Amino acid sequence: MLKVENLHKTFGEREILRGISLCVGDGEIAAIIGPSGTGKTTLLRCVNFLEHAEKGTVTIDDVSVNAEKAGRKQILQLCRLSGMVFQNYNLFRNKTVLENVTEGLLVVKKLPRAEAAEIARAELEKVGLSEFEGSYPSQLSGGQQQRAAIARAIAMGPSILLLDEPTSALDPELSKEVLGTIRKVAEEGISMLIVTHEIDFAKEISHRIIFMENGVIVEQGPPKEIFLNPRQERTRQFIQKLYPADYQI
Amino acid sequence: MEFQFSFIRETLPAVAAAIPMTLLLTLLPVALGAVIGFFLALLRIRRTPVLYQLIGLYLSFFRSVPLLLLLFCSYYGIPKLLNYALYGGERVLGVTSISSLWAALSVLTLYAGAYITELIRGALSSVDIRQMEAAHSIGMTKRDSYLRIIIPQAIVVALPNYFNFVLSTLKGTSVVFAISVMDMMAVAKLAAEDGYRFIEAYVLVGALYILIGFAGEKIFRGIERSAQRHMGIEV
Numbered sequence: 001m002l003k004v005e006n007l008h009k010t011f012g013e014r015e016i017l018r019g020i021s022l023c024v025g026d027g028e029i030a031a032i033i034g035p036s037g038t039g040k041t042t043l044l045r046c047v048n049f050l051e052h053a054e055k056g057t058v059t060i061d062d063v064s065v066n067a068e069k070a071g072r073k074q075i076l077q078l079c080r081l082s083g084m085v086f087q088n089y090n091l092f093r094n095k096t097v098l099e100n101v102t103e104g105l106l107v108v109k110k111l112p113r114a115e116a117a118e119i120a121r122a123e124l125e126k127v128g129l130s131e132f133e134g135s136y137p138s139q140l141s142g143g144q145q146q147r148a149a150i151a152r153a154i155a156m157g158p159s160i161l162l163l164d165e166p167t168s169a170l171d172p173e174l175s176k177e178v179l180g181t182i183r184k185v186a187e188e189g190i191s192m193l194i195v196t197h198e199i200d201f202a203k204e205i206s207h208r209i210i211f212m213e214n215g216v217i218v219e220q221g222p223p224k225e226i227f228l229n230p231r232q233e234r235t236r237q238f239i240q241k242l243y244p245a246d247y248q249i
Numbered sequence: 250m251e252f253q254f255s256f257i258r259e260t261l262p263a264v265a266a267a268i269p270m271t272l273l274l275t276l277l278p279v280a281l282g283a284v285i286g287f288f289l290a291l292l293r294i295r296r297t298p299v300l301y302q303l304i305g306l307y308l309s310f311f312r313s314v315p316l317l318l319l320l321f322c323s324y325y326g327i328p329k330l331l332n333y334a335l336y337g338g339e340r341v342l343g344v345t346s347i348s349s350l351w352a353a354l355s356v357l358t359l360y361a362g363a364y365i366t367e368l369i370r371g372a373l374s375s376v377d378i379r380q381m382e383a384a385h386s387i388g389m390t391k392r393d394s395y396l397r398i399i400i401p402q403a404i405v406v407a408l409p410n411y412f413n414f415v416l417s418t419l420k421g422t423s424v425v426f427a428i429s430v431m432d433m434m435a436v437a438k439l440a441a442e443d444g445y446r447f448i449e450a451y452v453l454v455g456a457l458y459i460l461i462g463f464a465g466e467k468i469f470r471g472i473e474r475s476a477q478r479h480m481g482i483e484v
Contacts (some may be wrong), residue, residue: 048384076388084386090379094401094480104387107397136481149383156387 007056018215029192034212040195049075083153085163089145091137098133122152143174161190169191256449260440267436274422282361290369311363323352324428353425372407412469
């Protein structure tokens with residue numbers, strides 16, 4: 001379970017997050033949508049302290065970290081409970097696909113090599129990359145790299161998976177392939193917090209849609225409610241723009 | 250005066266016997282320089298106040314003063330400095346008090362350290378730092394991320410430039426004759442003075458530099474390729 005309370009983050013003069021609170025339950029999949037530059041990605045990065053929020057608390061399971069007095073150890077604990085999938089995959093370029101997945105198991109979880117490889121191979125099979133385990137990232141397509149990155153994240157057995165626009169660097173075909181993988185992972189019941197511009201995907205996969213604008217959560221609820229019957233005028237406008245002309249709410 | 254091949258034949262053994270000295274003057278400084286370079290590059294990247302400026306000063310000094318001048322300064326300057334520091338200016342220590350080989354080795358090491366620091370700093374900053382974020386996201390410490398992800402990649406990037414610097418140091422060592430270290434160049438020069446066979450001596454020593462250089466290039470190329478293969482770069 002992920003719980004974020006009253007998160008504040010500024011970059012210089014600009015207030016990016018202005019008091020965000022949200023909760024993602026066990027097995028729940030929540031998607032954050034909203035216009036560009038509203039702090040969706042920053043919110044995600046604040047959850048595992050890739051960005052250090054100024055104020056607020058992040059809790060995953062039994063680890064609770066207050067941004068104002070977060071120590072390095074606590075932050076690493078939080079990271080170990082969360083997995084992240086990046087827009088640009090960020091695979092380790094000096095390591096093969098298999099080594100990318102085993103890296104955390106060996107270094108962080110300190111598993112024996114054989115056990116780490118076994119877990120990694122199982123995850124790679126799940127994302128359909130078994131035959132590429134010996135390849136280096138530079139030898140893979142973007143879609144394959146992103147699938148490897150997903151395997152790397154879930155191999156650690158995180159309590160929640162954070163996905164930061166996982167398909168926005170991919171063409172439609174590769175993007176479909178990655179979305180398929182995410183769907184498959186979702187079926188296993190892992191919690192997810194996804195920032196995405198793939199609105200249809202978000203609608204289909206998530207239990208809850210969170211609409212964000214200007215550093216605050218404007219509205220959240222089940223997809224049906226948000227897309228068919230939004231309570232806030234601003235949400236309605238945003239959704240109207242996504243489905244112009246022939247789409248009526 | 251005719252070009253005398255016999256001179257070359259006769260001098261070759263003596264000059265060849267100095268090859269180990271030239272190699273020592275090259276390899277020890279570039280090896281120690283790599284260690285210095287790594288530490289300083291990592292420290293400099295951290296931008297620790299004071300330390301950052303001190304390292305910057307060191308880099309500028311050793312990269313802008315000619316090697317020959319550095320050699321003279323250490324060989325003639327250090328005894329003088331010690332005389333002033335320890336004996337109130339009285340001339341107790343002279344150039345014979347410090348070994349010219351040690352002077353040459355220390356100057357070359359500091360010189361190499363300065364260049365290699367910049368070389369490694371460049372290589373480190375060329376590695377996509379977003380991989381650090383990925384490492385953080387799976388709970389790896391900064392130390393582990395650097396040791397296992399960033400530095401190995403930086404080494405692959407740095408290798409060609411590093412080997413380039415090794416070759417240029419190999420040639421650079423030829424000025425140590427000026428403080429009477431007996432490397433290949435010094436031995437050849439000394440032999441030439443006996444009978445003014447300078448052209449012959451230079452041709453001989455030049456050929457030896459070329460041979461060593463070629464061998465070095467071959468070895469380096471092999472290392473570079475195998476390093477690149479470990480990153481999945483087709484070669």
